[in-house]
Amino acid sequence: MGRLVIGQLVVGLGVVVLVIAVVLVATWLVLRRPDIPFEKLEAKYAVPTSHYVDLGEGVRVHYRDDGDPKAPVIVLVHGFGDSFLTWEGWIKALSPHYRVITLDLPGHGLTRAPATYAPEPDRYADLIDAFAAKLDLPPFAIAGNSMGGGVAWRFALRHPQRLTALVLVDAAGWAPPANSPPPPLAFKVMQSGFGKFLLKTIETRPLTAQGLKADVVDQSLITPAFVDRWVEVQRAPGHRPILMAVFTARQAPATKETLAKITTPTLVLWGEQDHLIPVANAKAFADAIGGAKLIIYPDAGHLPQFENPTRSAGDVDAFLKGLAK
Template sequence: MKKILFAVISLAVLVGGYLILGSIYKYELYELAMNAEKSRAGLIEKQVKINGINVSYLEGEKPEGKPTMLLIHGFAANKENWLRFAGNLADDYHLVAVDLLGHGKSTKDKSLRHDLDDQVAYLVNFLNAKGLTKVHLVGNSMGGAISSLFAAMHSDRVLSVSLVNPAGIFDHRSVLADYLDRGENPLVVKKLDDIYTLMDFAMEEKPFMPWPVPEVVAERSMANQDLNEQIFKHLKSTEHAYNFKEELGKIKAPVLIMWGEQDRVINYKNSDIFDQLIPNSRKLIYPDIGHVPMIEIPQRSSQDIHAFIEKNV
Protein backbone atom coordinates (compact mmCIF):
# COMPACT_ATOMS: atom_id res chain seq x y z
CA MET A 1 0.00 0.00 0.00
CA LYS A 2 2.85 2.36 0.88
CA LYS A 3 4.50 1.65 -2.48
CA ILE A 4 1.32 2.49 -4.35
CA LEU A 5 0.87 5.69 -2.36
CA PHE A 6 4.51 6.66 -3.03
CA ALA A 7 4.05 6.02 -6.76
CA VAL A 8 0.91 8.15 -6.86
CA ILE A 9 2.62 10.99 -4.99
CA SER A 10 5.69 10.77 -7.25
CA LEU A 11 3.52 10.89 -10.35
CA ALA A 12 1.63 13.89 -9.00
CA VAL A 13 4.90 15.69 -8.30
CA LEU A 14 6.19 14.93 -11.79
CA VAL A 15 2.97 16.06 -13.46
CA GLY A 16 2.82 19.17 -11.29
CA GLY A 17 6.43 19.98 -12.08
CA TYR A 18 5.80 19.46 -15.79
CA LEU A 19 2.80 21.78 -15.74
CA ILE A 20 4.71 24.45 -13.82
CA LEU A 21 7.72 24.26 -16.15
CA GLY A 22 5.42 24.11 -19.17
CA SER A 23 3.63 27.22 -18.01
CA ILE A 24 6.92 29.04 -17.50
CA TYR A 25 8.40 28.00 -20.84
CA LYS A 26 5.29 27.80 -23.01
CA TYR A 27 6.33 30.80 -25.15
CA GLU A 28 9.74 29.25 -25.67
CA LEU A 29 8.07 25.97 -26.64
CA TYR A 30 5.75 27.83 -28.99
CA GLU A 31 8.68 29.55 -30.68
CA LEU A 32 10.47 26.22 -31.03
CA ALA A 33 7.41 24.73 -32.71
CA MET A 34 7.01 27.72 -35.04
CA ASN A 35 10.70 27.77 -35.89
CA ALA A 36 10.51 24.09 -36.81
CA GLU A 37 7.56 24.81 -39.13
CA LYS A 38 9.37 27.77 -40.68
CA SER A 39 12.46 25.66 -41.26
CA ARG A 40 10.42 22.93 -42.96
CA ALA A 41 8.82 25.57 -45.20
CA GLY A 42 12.21 27.12 -46.00
CA LEU A 43 11.16 30.50 -44.60
CA ILE A 44 13.09 32.97 -42.46
CA GLU A 45 11.45 35.59 -40.24
CA LYS A 46 12.53 39.16 -40.98
CA GLN A 47 11.64 42.74 -40.07
CA VAL A 48 11.71 46.00 -42.00
CA LYS A 49 10.80 49.50 -40.84
CA ILE A 50 9.01 51.73 -43.38
CA ASN A 51 8.06 55.31 -42.50
CA GLY A 52 8.13 54.45 -38.81
CA ILE A 53 5.99 51.33 -39.26
CA ASN A 54 7.51 47.96 -38.44
CA VAL A 55 6.58 45.15 -40.84
CA SER A 56 7.23 41.54 -39.89
CA TYR A 57 7.37 38.94 -42.64
CA LEU A 58 8.58 35.50 -43.64
CA GLU A 59 10.74 35.08 -46.72
CA GLY A 60 12.09 32.11 -48.59
CA GLU A 61 15.00 31.77 -50.94
CA LYS A 62 14.48 33.04 -54.47
CA PRO A 63 14.93 30.24 -57.00
CA GLU A 64 16.71 31.62 -60.06
CA GLY A 65 14.23 32.97 -62.58
CA LYS A 66 11.22 32.27 -60.37
CA PRO A 67 8.59 34.94 -59.53
CA THR A 68 7.57 36.28 -56.14
CA MET A 69 4.37 35.11 -54.43
CA LEU A 70 3.00 37.41 -51.72
CA LEU A 71 0.83 35.65 -49.13
CA ILE A 72 -1.70 37.83 -47.27
CA HIS A 73 -3.53 36.48 -44.21
CA GLY A 74 -6.99 37.33 -42.93
CA PHE A 75 -8.53 39.28 -40.06
CA ALA A 76 -7.00 38.66 -36.60
CA ALA A 77 -4.58 36.13 -38.15
CA ASN A 78 -0.87 36.27 -38.98
CA LYS A 79 1.77 35.24 -41.49
CA GLU A 80 2.20 31.83 -39.81
CA ASN A 81 -1.16 30.77 -41.26
CA TRP A 82 0.70 30.08 -44.52
CA LEU A 83 3.52 27.88 -43.19
CA ARG A 84 2.33 24.44 -44.30
CA PHE A 85 0.86 25.83 -47.51
CA ALA A 86 4.11 27.61 -48.40
CA GLY A 87 6.27 24.53 -47.92
CA ASN A 88 4.73 23.01 -51.06
CA LEU A 89 5.69 25.97 -53.27
CA ALA A 90 9.23 26.80 -52.16
CA ASP A 91 10.86 25.32 -55.27
CA ASP A 92 8.74 27.31 -57.70
CA TYR A 93 8.35 30.75 -56.13
CA HIS A 94 10.11 33.37 -54.07
CA LEU A 95 7.71 33.25 -51.12
CA VAL A 96 6.91 36.22 -48.90
CA ALA A 97 4.26 36.04 -46.15
CA VAL A 98 3.59 39.35 -44.44
CA ASP A 99 1.99 40.37 -41.14
CA LEU A 100 -0.54 43.04 -42.05
CA LEU A 101 -0.59 46.28 -40.10
CA GLY A 102 -2.19 45.65 -36.69
CA HIS A 103 -1.52 41.91 -36.89
CA GLY A 104 1.16 39.44 -35.84
CA LYS A 105 4.44 41.16 -35.05
CA SER A 106 3.85 44.20 -37.26
CA THR A 107 3.08 47.60 -35.75
CA LYS A 108 -0.10 47.76 -33.67
CA ASP A 109 -1.37 51.33 -33.32
CA LYS A 110 -5.04 52.21 -32.90
CA SER A 111 -4.38 55.71 -34.25
CA LEU A 112 -3.48 54.31 -37.70
CA ARG A 113 -6.01 53.45 -40.42
CA HIS A 114 -6.69 49.80 -41.19
CA ASP A 115 -9.28 49.87 -43.99
CA LEU A 116 -8.67 47.67 -47.03
CA ASP A 117 -7.25 50.47 -49.19
CA ASP A 118 -4.97 51.53 -46.33
CA GLN A 119 -3.60 48.00 -46.12
CA VAL A 120 -3.04 48.08 -49.89
CA ALA A 121 -0.99 51.26 -49.49
CA TYR A 122 1.08 49.68 -46.71
CA LEU A 123 1.75 46.65 -48.91
CA VAL A 124 2.83 48.84 -51.83
CA ASN A 125 5.33 50.55 -49.51
CA PHE A 126 6.50 47.13 -48.34
CA LEU A 127 7.06 45.86 -51.89
CA ASN A 128 8.89 49.07 -52.78
CA ALA A 129 11.14 48.68 -49.75
CA LYS A 130 11.88 45.10 -50.80
CA GLY A 131 12.50 46.09 -54.42
CA LEU A 132 9.73 43.80 -55.67
CA THR A 133 7.98 45.02 -58.81
CA LYS A 134 5.53 42.27 -59.82
CA VAL A 135 4.03 39.52 -57.68
CA HIS A 136 1.53 36.70 -57.59
CA LEU A 137 -0.99 37.61 -54.89
CA VAL A 138 -2.59 34.99 -52.65
CA GLY A 139 -5.00 36.30 -50.00
CA ASN A 140 -7.36 34.65 -47.55
CA SER A 141 -10.53 36.25 -46.11
CA MET A 142 -9.71 39.91 -45.39
CA GLY A 143 -6.41 39.25 -47.17
CA GLY A 144 -8.44 38.19 -50.21
CA ALA A 145 -10.31 41.49 -50.21
CA ILE A 146 -7.01 43.35 -49.88
CA SER A 147 -5.55 41.31 -52.76
CA SER A 148 -8.57 42.18 -54.90
CA LEU A 149 -8.18 45.90 -54.27
CA PHE A 150 -4.43 45.73 -54.77
CA ALA A 151 -4.91 44.05 -58.16
CA ALA A 152 -7.49 46.66 -59.18
CA MET A 153 -5.50 49.68 -58.05
CA HIS A 154 -2.03 48.47 -59.08
CA SER A 155 -2.66 46.16 -62.02
CA ASP A 156 0.84 46.72 -63.43
CA ARG A 157 2.36 45.03 -60.37
CA VAL A 158 0.23 41.88 -60.33
CA LEU A 159 0.91 38.65 -62.24
CA SER A 160 -2.04 36.68 -60.89
CA VAL A 161 -4.47 36.69 -57.97
CA SER A 162 -5.68 33.73 -55.92
CA LEU A 163 -8.60 34.63 -53.65
CA VAL A 164 -9.05 32.11 -50.85
CA ASN A 165 -12.51 32.53 -49.25
CA PRO A 166 -12.20 36.30 -49.79
CA ALA A 167 -14.03 38.98 -47.82
CA GLY A 168 -15.48 42.11 -49.41
CA ILE A 169 -18.84 40.79 -50.64
CA PHE A 170 -21.49 39.58 -48.20
CA ASP A 171 -24.63 39.46 -50.35
CA HIS A 172 -25.31 35.89 -49.27
CA ARG A 173 -25.78 35.64 -45.51
CA SER A 174 -23.35 33.59 -43.42
CA VAL A 175 -23.55 31.87 -40.03
CA LEU A 176 -21.27 34.64 -38.73
CA ALA A 177 -24.00 37.18 -39.47
CA ASP A 178 -26.33 35.33 -37.10
CA TYR A 179 -23.72 35.56 -34.34
CA LEU A 180 -23.14 39.26 -34.98
CA ASP A 181 -26.88 39.91 -34.76
CA ARG A 182 -26.75 38.43 -31.25
CA GLY A 183 -23.84 40.68 -30.31
CA GLU A 184 -21.29 37.85 -30.51
CA ASN A 185 -18.16 37.66 -32.66
CA PRO A 186 -16.42 34.26 -32.67
CA LEU A 187 -13.54 35.77 -34.67
CA VAL A 188 -12.42 37.91 -31.71
CA VAL A 189 -10.75 35.95 -28.90
CA LYS A 190 -11.59 37.31 -25.44
CA LYS A 191 -10.67 34.35 -23.24
CA LEU A 192 -8.51 31.23 -23.59
CA ASP A 193 -11.32 28.83 -24.51
CA ASP A 194 -12.40 31.13 -27.35
CA ILE A 195 -9.50 29.88 -29.47
CA TYR A 196 -11.08 26.41 -29.66
CA THR A 197 -14.46 27.93 -30.49
CA LEU A 198 -12.79 29.92 -33.26
CA MET A 199 -11.03 26.86 -34.66
CA ASP A 200 -14.28 24.88 -34.70
CA PHE A 201 -16.08 27.79 -36.32
CA ALA A 202 -13.52 28.60 -38.99
CA MET A 203 -12.39 25.11 -39.99
CA GLU A 204 -14.09 21.94 -41.13
CA GLU A 205 -10.82 19.97 -41.36
CA LYS A 206 -8.82 21.02 -38.29
CA PRO A 207 -5.11 20.16 -38.28
CA PHE A 208 -3.45 18.79 -35.15
CA MET A 209 -2.26 21.70 -33.03
CA PRO A 210 -0.18 20.62 -30.00
CA TRP A 211 -0.02 22.45 -26.70
CA PRO A 212 1.04 25.19 -26.09
CA VAL A 213 0.31 26.56 -29.59
CA PRO A 214 -3.44 27.24 -29.11
CA GLU A 215 -2.91 28.79 -25.69
CA VAL A 216 -0.17 31.15 -26.86
CA VAL A 217 -2.20 32.14 -29.94
CA ALA A 218 -5.17 32.82 -27.65
CA GLU A 219 -3.16 34.95 -25.24
CA ARG A 220 -1.70 37.05 -28.04
CA SER A 221 -5.14 37.47 -29.60
CA MET A 222 -6.58 38.52 -26.24
CA ALA A 223 -3.86 41.16 -25.88
CA ASN A 224 -4.92 42.55 -29.28
CA GLN A 225 -8.67 42.39 -28.61
CA ASP A 226 -9.36 46.13 -28.61
CA LEU A 227 -7.54 46.72 -31.90
CA ASN A 228 -9.15 43.65 -33.48
CA GLU A 229 -12.60 44.94 -32.58
CA GLN A 230 -11.73 48.35 -34.01
CA ILE A 231 -10.45 46.85 -37.26
CA PHE A 232 -13.49 44.58 -37.59
CA LYS A 233 -15.88 47.48 -37.01
CA HIS A 234 -14.12 49.52 -39.70
CA LEU A 235 -14.24 46.62 -42.16
CA LYS A 236 -17.97 46.12 -41.61
CA SER A 237 -18.67 49.82 -42.14
CA THR A 238 -20.31 50.92 -45.38
CA GLU A 239 -18.27 54.12 -45.47
CA HIS A 240 -15.10 53.63 -47.49
CA ALA A 241 -13.00 55.60 -49.96
CA TYR A 242 -13.69 52.92 -52.59
CA ASN A 243 -16.59 50.91 -54.01
CA PHE A 244 -15.43 47.33 -53.65
CA LYS A 245 -17.65 45.79 -56.33
CA GLU A 246 -16.77 48.48 -58.86
CA GLU A 247 -13.06 47.97 -58.20
CA LEU A 248 -13.29 44.26 -59.05
CA GLY A 249 -14.07 45.12 -62.66
CA LYS A 250 -10.68 46.84 -62.98
CA ILE A 251 -8.64 43.70 -62.27
CA LYS A 252 -6.61 42.71 -65.34
CA ALA A 253 -4.66 39.74 -64.00
CA PRO A 254 -6.07 36.19 -64.13
CA VAL A 255 -7.91 35.38 -60.91
CA LEU A 256 -8.60 32.08 -59.17
CA ILE A 257 -11.50 32.16 -56.69
CA MET A 258 -11.21 29.30 -54.20
CA TRP A 259 -13.81 28.62 -51.51
CA GLY A 260 -14.65 26.04 -48.88
CA GLU A 261 -18.32 25.20 -49.19
CA GLN A 262 -18.65 24.76 -45.42
CA ASP A 263 -17.43 28.30 -44.72
CA ARG A 264 -19.38 29.71 -41.77
CA VAL A 265 -17.52 33.06 -41.81
CA ILE A 266 -18.40 34.12 -45.38
CA ASN A 267 -21.00 32.25 -47.40
CA TYR A 268 -19.35 30.43 -50.32
CA LYS A 269 -22.22 31.50 -52.60
CA ASN A 270 -20.60 34.95 -52.71
CA SER A 271 -18.04 33.32 -55.00
CA ASP A 272 -20.58 33.61 -57.81
CA ILE A 273 -20.60 37.41 -57.45
CA PHE A 274 -16.80 37.63 -57.44
CA ASP A 275 -16.77 35.44 -60.54
CA GLN A 276 -19.33 37.65 -62.31
CA LEU A 277 -17.58 40.92 -61.49
CA ILE A 278 -13.96 39.96 -62.20
CA PRO A 279 -13.25 39.90 -65.95
CA ASN A 280 -10.78 37.00 -66.11
CA SER A 281 -11.65 34.62 -63.29
CA ARG A 282 -12.02 30.93 -62.54
CA LYS A 283 -13.89 29.40 -59.61
CA LEU A 284 -13.03 26.36 -57.49
CA ILE A 285 -15.23 25.08 -54.64
CA TYR A 286 -14.08 22.58 -51.99
CA PRO A 287 -17.15 20.66 -50.74
CA ASP A 288 -15.93 19.60 -47.28
CA ILE A 289 -13.69 22.54 -46.34
CA GLY A 290 -14.27 25.65 -44.24
CA HIS A 291 -12.87 29.18 -44.19
CA VAL A 292 -9.11 28.51 -44.39
CA PRO A 293 -8.27 25.93 -47.11
CA MET A 294 -4.56 26.78 -46.92
CA ILE A 295 -4.58 25.42 -43.34
CA GLU A 296 -7.15 22.65 -43.78
CA ILE A 297 -5.80 21.25 -47.07
CA PRO A 298 -2.42 22.95 -47.57
CA GLN A 299 -1.07 20.53 -50.15
CA ARG A 300 -4.17 20.41 -52.33
CA SER A 301 -4.85 24.17 -52.23
CA SER A 302 -1.22 25.02 -53.02
CA GLN A 303 -1.18 22.57 -55.92
CA ASP A 304 -4.40 24.05 -57.30
CA ILE A 305 -2.96 27.56 -57.21
CA HIS A 306 0.29 26.44 -58.82
CA ALA A 307 -1.62 24.63 -61.59
CA PHE A 308 -3.76 27.72 -62.19
CA ILE A 309 -0.70 29.96 -62.50
CA GLU A 310 1.08 27.51 -64.80
CA LYS A 311 -1.93 27.40 -67.11
CA ASN A 312 -2.97 31.07 -67.10
CA VAL A 313 0.15 33.22 -66.68
Protein backbone atom coordinates in the same frame (compact mmCIF):
# COMPACT_ATOMS: atom_id res chain seq x y z
CA MET B 1 -43.77 50.97 8.83
CA GLY B 2 -44.06 51.41 5.07
CA ARG B 3 -41.04 53.69 5.03
CA LEU B 4 -39.05 51.16 7.06
CA VAL B 5 -39.86 48.35 4.60
CA ILE B 6 -38.97 50.54 1.63
CA GLY B 7 -35.73 51.54 3.32
CA GLN B 8 -34.86 47.91 3.97
CA LEU B 9 -35.59 47.04 0.32
CA VAL B 10 -33.36 49.87 -0.88
CA VAL B 11 -30.56 48.76 1.42
CA GLY B 12 -31.03 45.15 0.33
CA LEU B 13 -30.99 46.12 -3.33
CA GLY B 14 -27.88 48.18 -2.75
CA VAL B 15 -26.17 45.20 -1.15
CA VAL B 16 -27.14 42.96 -4.10
CA VAL B 17 -25.81 45.50 -6.60
CA LEU B 18 -22.60 45.85 -4.61
CA VAL B 19 -22.14 42.07 -4.48
CA ILE B 20 -22.73 41.79 -8.24
CA ALA B 21 -20.25 44.60 -8.87
CA VAL B 22 -17.64 42.92 -6.66
CA VAL B 23 -18.16 39.60 -8.43
CA LEU B 24 -17.85 41.25 -11.85
CA VAL B 25 -14.69 43.12 -10.88
CA ALA B 26 -13.20 39.99 -9.31
CA THR B 27 -14.03 37.97 -12.43
CA TRP B 28 -12.47 40.63 -14.64
CA LEU B 29 -9.32 40.64 -12.51
CA VAL B 30 -9.08 36.84 -12.74
CA LEU B 31 -9.65 36.78 -16.50
CA ARG B 32 -7.57 39.85 -17.32
CA ARG B 33 -4.62 39.08 -19.56
CA PRO B 34 -1.82 41.65 -19.99
CA ASP B 35 0.10 42.23 -23.20
CA ILE B 36 2.93 39.84 -24.05
CA PRO B 37 6.16 41.65 -25.04
CA PHE B 38 7.17 41.35 -28.69
CA GLU B 39 10.56 40.03 -27.68
CA LYS B 40 8.94 37.04 -26.00
CA LEU B 41 6.58 36.38 -28.92
CA GLU B 42 9.38 36.69 -31.47
CA ALA B 43 11.53 34.22 -29.53
CA LYS B 44 8.65 31.73 -29.59
CA TYR B 45 7.08 32.18 -33.02
CA ALA B 46 9.63 33.72 -35.39
CA VAL B 47 11.29 31.29 -37.81
CA PRO B 48 14.74 31.18 -39.42
CA THR B 49 13.39 32.96 -42.52
CA SER B 50 11.77 35.77 -40.49
CA HIS B 51 12.73 39.34 -41.35
CA TYR B 52 11.62 42.82 -40.29
CA VAL B 53 11.29 46.07 -42.21
CA ASP B 54 10.39 49.56 -40.98
CA LEU B 55 7.76 51.39 -43.04
CA GLY B 56 7.59 54.53 -40.93
CA GLU B 57 4.94 55.89 -38.54
CA GLY B 58 5.86 53.26 -35.98
CA VAL B 59 5.08 50.30 -38.28
CA ARG B 60 7.67 47.51 -38.29
CA VAL B 61 6.48 44.69 -40.53
CA HIS B 62 7.41 41.11 -39.83
CA TYR B 63 7.61 38.91 -42.89
CA ARG B 64 8.87 35.50 -43.89
CA ASP B 65 10.88 35.06 -47.10
CA ASP B 66 11.20 31.48 -48.35
CA GLY B 67 12.29 29.75 -51.54
CA ASP B 68 14.55 30.76 -54.41
CA PRO B 69 15.19 34.54 -54.38
CA LYS B 70 15.35 34.46 -58.20
CA ALA B 71 12.08 32.53 -58.67
CA PRO B 72 8.67 34.13 -59.40
CA VAL B 73 7.28 35.85 -56.31
CA ILE B 74 4.00 35.16 -54.54
CA VAL B 75 2.89 37.28 -51.57
CA LEU B 76 0.45 35.70 -49.10
CA VAL B 77 -1.90 37.79 -46.94
CA HIS B 78 -3.62 36.29 -43.88
CA GLY B 79 -7.11 36.88 -42.50
CA PHE B 80 -8.48 38.60 -39.39
CA GLY B 81 -6.70 37.63 -36.18
CA ASP B 82 -4.38 35.29 -38.07
CA SER B 83 -0.72 35.61 -39.07
CA PHE B 84 1.93 34.33 -41.47
CA LEU B 85 1.68 30.92 -39.79
CA THR B 86 -1.62 30.16 -41.54
CA TRP B 87 0.35 29.66 -44.79
CA GLU B 88 2.75 27.02 -43.45
CA GLY B 89 1.41 24.32 -45.78
CA TRP B 90 1.56 26.56 -48.84
CA ILE B 91 5.09 27.67 -47.99
CA LYS B 92 6.20 24.05 -47.88
CA ALA B 93 4.48 23.19 -51.15
CA LEU B 94 5.32 26.33 -53.15
CA SER B 95 8.80 27.35 -51.97
CA PRO B 96 10.61 24.76 -54.17
CA HIS B 97 9.34 26.67 -57.24
CA TYR B 98 8.62 30.22 -56.01
CA ARG B 99 9.90 32.93 -53.75
CA VAL B 100 7.14 32.87 -51.13
CA ILE B 101 6.69 35.96 -48.97
CA THR B 102 4.23 36.02 -46.11
CA LEU B 103 3.72 39.16 -44.05
CA ASP B 104 1.82 40.10 -40.90
CA LEU B 105 -0.53 43.05 -41.26
CA PRO B 106 -0.54 45.70 -38.49
CA GLY B 107 -2.41 44.36 -35.48
CA HIS B 108 -1.42 40.80 -36.36
CA GLY B 109 1.41 38.35 -35.87
CA LEU B 110 4.80 39.84 -35.07
CA THR B 111 4.30 43.17 -36.85
CA ARG B 112 4.58 46.21 -34.60
CA ALA B 113 2.25 49.18 -35.03
CA PRO B 114 0.79 51.92 -32.81
CA ALA B 115 -2.41 50.92 -31.02
CA THR B 116 -4.11 53.82 -32.82
CA TYR B 117 -3.37 52.36 -36.28
CA ALA B 118 -6.56 52.47 -38.39
CA PRO B 119 -6.93 49.04 -40.04
CA GLU B 120 -8.84 50.09 -43.14
CA PRO B 121 -8.66 47.62 -46.06
CA ASP B 122 -7.40 50.26 -48.50
CA ARG B 123 -4.73 51.30 -46.01
CA TYR B 124 -3.63 47.68 -45.67
CA ALA B 125 -3.44 47.46 -49.48
CA ASP B 126 -1.28 50.57 -49.64
CA LEU B 127 0.93 49.19 -46.88
CA ILE B 128 1.60 46.12 -49.03
CA ASP B 129 2.52 48.46 -51.89
CA ALA B 130 5.00 50.28 -49.63
CA PHE B 131 6.30 46.92 -48.40
CA ALA B 132 6.85 45.71 -51.98
CA ALA B 133 8.65 48.93 -52.84
CA LYS B 134 10.88 48.63 -49.78
CA LEU B 135 11.88 45.10 -50.77
CA ASP B 136 12.16 46.13 -54.44
CA LEU B 137 9.96 43.21 -55.47
CA PRO B 138 9.38 42.50 -59.14
CA PRO B 139 5.76 42.06 -60.30
CA PHE B 140 4.27 39.29 -58.17
CA ALA B 141 1.21 37.14 -57.55
CA ILE B 142 -0.81 37.95 -54.44
CA ALA B 143 -3.06 35.57 -52.52
CA GLY B 144 -5.28 36.49 -49.60
CA ASN B 145 -7.58 34.58 -47.27
CA SER B 146 -10.71 36.08 -45.68
CA MET B 147 -9.90 39.66 -44.65
CA GLY B 148 -6.60 39.23 -46.47
CA GLY B 149 -8.55 38.33 -49.59
CA GLY B 150 -10.43 41.59 -49.26
CA VAL B 151 -7.11 43.40 -49.02
CA ALA B 152 -5.78 41.46 -52.04
CA TRP B 153 -8.58 42.42 -54.43
CA ARG B 154 -8.37 46.02 -53.30
CA PHE B 155 -4.63 45.86 -53.95
CA ALA B 156 -5.39 44.63 -57.48
CA LEU B 157 -7.57 47.70 -58.01
CA ARG B 158 -5.17 50.20 -56.46
CA HIS B 159 -1.81 48.83 -57.62
CA PRO B 160 -2.41 46.62 -60.69
CA GLN B 161 1.02 47.39 -62.13
CA ARG B 162 2.62 45.34 -59.34
CA LEU B 163 0.69 42.14 -60.06
CA THR B 164 1.01 39.09 -62.26
CA ALA B 165 -1.89 37.19 -60.66
CA LEU B 166 -4.57 37.43 -57.98
CA VAL B 167 -5.72 34.50 -55.81
CA LEU B 168 -8.77 34.93 -53.57
CA VAL B 169 -9.24 32.32 -50.84
CA ASP B 170 -12.65 32.63 -49.15
CA ALA B 171 -12.21 36.36 -49.56
CA ALA B 172 -14.06 39.07 -47.67
CA GLY B 173 -15.71 42.01 -49.33
CA TRP B 174 -19.31 41.36 -50.31
CA ALA B 175 -22.04 42.67 -48.02
CA PRO B 176 -23.60 39.67 -46.20
CA PRO B 177 -26.92 38.54 -47.67
CA ALA B 178 -30.08 39.03 -45.64
CA ASN B 179 -30.47 35.29 -45.04
CA SER B 180 -26.86 34.69 -43.99
CA PRO B 181 -26.28 32.69 -40.77
CA PRO B 182 -25.45 34.59 -37.59
CA PRO B 183 -21.75 35.41 -37.09
CA PRO B 184 -19.65 33.55 -34.50
CA LEU B 185 -20.17 34.63 -30.89
CA ALA B 186 -16.78 36.39 -30.80
CA PHE B 187 -17.79 38.58 -33.74
CA LYS B 188 -21.09 39.44 -32.04
CA VAL B 189 -19.25 40.45 -28.87
CA MET B 190 -16.87 42.65 -30.88
CA GLN B 191 -19.77 44.61 -32.32
CA SER B 192 -20.59 46.23 -28.96
CA GLY B 193 -18.57 48.82 -27.11
CA PHE B 194 -18.57 46.84 -23.87
CA GLY B 195 -17.67 43.66 -25.72
CA LYS B 196 -14.71 45.37 -27.35
CA PHE B 197 -13.53 46.58 -23.95
CA LEU B 198 -13.72 43.06 -22.54
CA LEU B 199 -11.93 41.44 -25.47
CA LYS B 200 -9.15 44.02 -25.23
CA THR B 201 -8.36 42.89 -21.71
CA ILE B 202 -9.61 39.41 -20.78
CA GLU B 203 -8.92 35.78 -21.66
CA THR B 204 -10.35 35.03 -25.11
CA ARG B 205 -9.36 31.37 -25.42
CA PRO B 206 -12.91 29.91 -25.24
CA LEU B 207 -14.29 32.30 -27.85
CA THR B 208 -11.24 31.87 -30.07
CA ALA B 209 -11.40 28.09 -29.93
CA GLN B 210 -15.12 28.13 -30.70
CA GLY B 211 -14.64 30.45 -33.66
CA LEU B 212 -11.73 28.49 -35.12
CA LYS B 213 -13.55 25.17 -34.86
CA ALA B 214 -16.50 26.69 -36.70
CA ASP B 215 -14.12 27.69 -39.51
CA VAL B 216 -13.02 24.15 -40.40
CA VAL B 217 -14.59 20.82 -41.27
CA ASP B 218 -12.08 18.67 -39.39
CA GLN B 219 -12.11 20.17 -35.91
CA SER B 220 -9.20 17.98 -34.79
CA LEU B 221 -6.97 20.42 -36.70
CA ILE B 222 -7.70 23.04 -34.03
CA THR B 223 -5.27 21.75 -31.43
CA PRO B 224 -4.57 23.43 -28.07
CA ALA B 225 -1.20 24.57 -29.45
CA PHE B 226 -2.94 26.11 -32.47
CA VAL B 227 -5.32 28.05 -30.21
CA ASP B 228 -2.40 29.06 -27.96
CA ARG B 229 -0.67 30.66 -30.92
CA TRP B 230 -3.76 32.63 -31.98
CA VAL B 231 -4.47 33.87 -28.47
CA GLU B 232 -0.88 34.70 -27.50
CA VAL B 233 0.02 36.58 -30.68
CA GLN B 234 -3.13 38.69 -30.35
CA ARG B 235 -1.81 39.86 -26.97
CA ALA B 236 1.15 41.63 -28.56
CA PRO B 237 1.31 45.30 -27.54
CA GLY B 238 -1.15 47.34 -29.58
CA HIS B 239 -2.75 44.38 -31.34
CA ARG B 240 -6.03 44.13 -29.48
CA PRO B 241 -7.12 47.75 -30.05
CA ILE B 242 -6.32 47.40 -33.76
CA LEU B 243 -8.25 44.13 -34.01
CA MET B 244 -11.30 45.69 -32.38
CA ALA B 245 -11.04 48.67 -34.76
CA VAL B 246 -11.35 46.35 -37.78
CA PHE B 247 -15.09 46.18 -37.11
CA THR B 248 -15.52 49.93 -37.37
CA ALA B 249 -13.09 50.48 -40.24
CA ARG B 250 -14.48 52.17 -43.34
CA GLN B 251 -14.81 49.72 -46.20
CA ALA B 252 -16.97 49.95 -49.28
CA PRO B 253 -18.40 46.52 -50.11
CA ALA B 254 -17.53 44.71 -53.31
CA THR B 255 -19.78 45.28 -56.28
CA LYS B 256 -19.86 43.74 -59.72
CA GLU B 257 -19.09 47.13 -61.25
CA THR B 258 -16.06 47.67 -59.00
CA LEU B 259 -14.59 44.20 -59.44
CA ALA B 260 -15.08 44.34 -63.20
CA LYS B 261 -12.22 46.85 -63.23
CA ILE B 262 -9.75 44.13 -62.15
CA THR B 263 -7.70 43.02 -65.15
CA THR B 264 -5.22 40.82 -63.26
CA PRO B 265 -5.60 37.07 -64.01
CA THR B 266 -7.60 35.75 -61.07
CA LEU B 267 -8.12 32.40 -59.33
CA VAL B 268 -10.91 32.04 -56.75
CA LEU B 269 -10.60 29.21 -54.21
CA TRP B 270 -13.36 28.45 -51.71
CA GLY B 271 -14.43 25.93 -49.11
CA GLU B 272 -17.97 24.79 -49.84
CA GLN B 273 -18.64 24.40 -46.12
CA ASP B 274 -17.56 27.92 -45.21
CA HIS B 275 -20.10 29.09 -42.62
CA LEU B 276 -18.48 32.51 -42.19
CA ILE B 277 -18.44 33.71 -45.82
CA PRO B 278 -20.93 31.77 -47.97
CA VAL B 279 -19.82 29.90 -51.07
CA ALA B 280 -22.24 32.06 -53.06
CA ASN B 281 -19.66 34.84 -52.68
CA ALA B 282 -17.12 32.69 -54.51
CA LYS B 283 -19.38 32.59 -57.54
CA ALA B 284 -20.02 36.33 -57.21
CA PHE B 285 -16.27 37.06 -57.31
CA ALA B 286 -15.73 34.72 -60.25
CA ASP B 287 -18.64 36.22 -62.19
CA ALA B 288 -17.57 39.81 -61.53
CA ILE B 289 -13.86 39.49 -62.40
CA GLY B 290 -13.41 38.88 -66.09
CA GLY B 291 -11.89 35.49 -66.94
CA ALA B 292 -11.59 34.41 -63.29
CA LYS B 293 -11.22 30.68 -62.62
CA LEU B 294 -13.21 29.16 -59.73
CA ILE B 295 -12.36 26.06 -57.68
CA ILE B 296 -14.59 24.92 -54.81
CA TYR B 297 -13.46 22.36 -52.23
CA PRO B 298 -16.38 20.22 -50.98
CA ASP B 299 -14.50 19.10 -47.86
CA ALA B 300 -13.22 22.48 -46.66
CA GLY B 301 -14.55 25.42 -44.69
CA HIS B 302 -13.18 28.93 -44.31
CA LEU B 303 -9.46 28.05 -44.34
CA PRO B 304 -8.67 25.82 -47.36
CA GLN B 305 -4.99 26.82 -47.22
CA PHE B 306 -4.86 25.30 -43.73
CA GLU B 307 -7.37 22.46 -44.09
CA ASN B 308 -6.09 21.14 -47.41
CA PRO B 309 -2.77 22.86 -48.11
CA THR B 310 -1.38 20.33 -50.57
CA ARG B 311 -4.34 20.37 -52.94
CA SER B 312 -5.02 24.11 -52.73
CA ALA B 313 -1.33 25.01 -53.17
CA GLY B 314 -1.19 22.60 -56.11
CA ASP B 315 -4.11 24.40 -57.73
CA VAL B 316 -2.31 27.72 -57.28
CA ASP B 317 0.88 26.27 -58.78
CA ALA B 318 -1.00 24.93 -61.81
CA PHE B 319 -2.76 28.27 -62.30
CA LEU B 320 0.46 30.28 -62.15
CA LYS B 321 2.31 27.90 -64.44
CA GLY B 322 -0.57 28.11 -66.89
CA LEU B 323 -0.17 31.89 -67.00
CA ALA B 324 3.54 31.53 -67.71
CA LYS B 325 2.99 29.43 -70.87
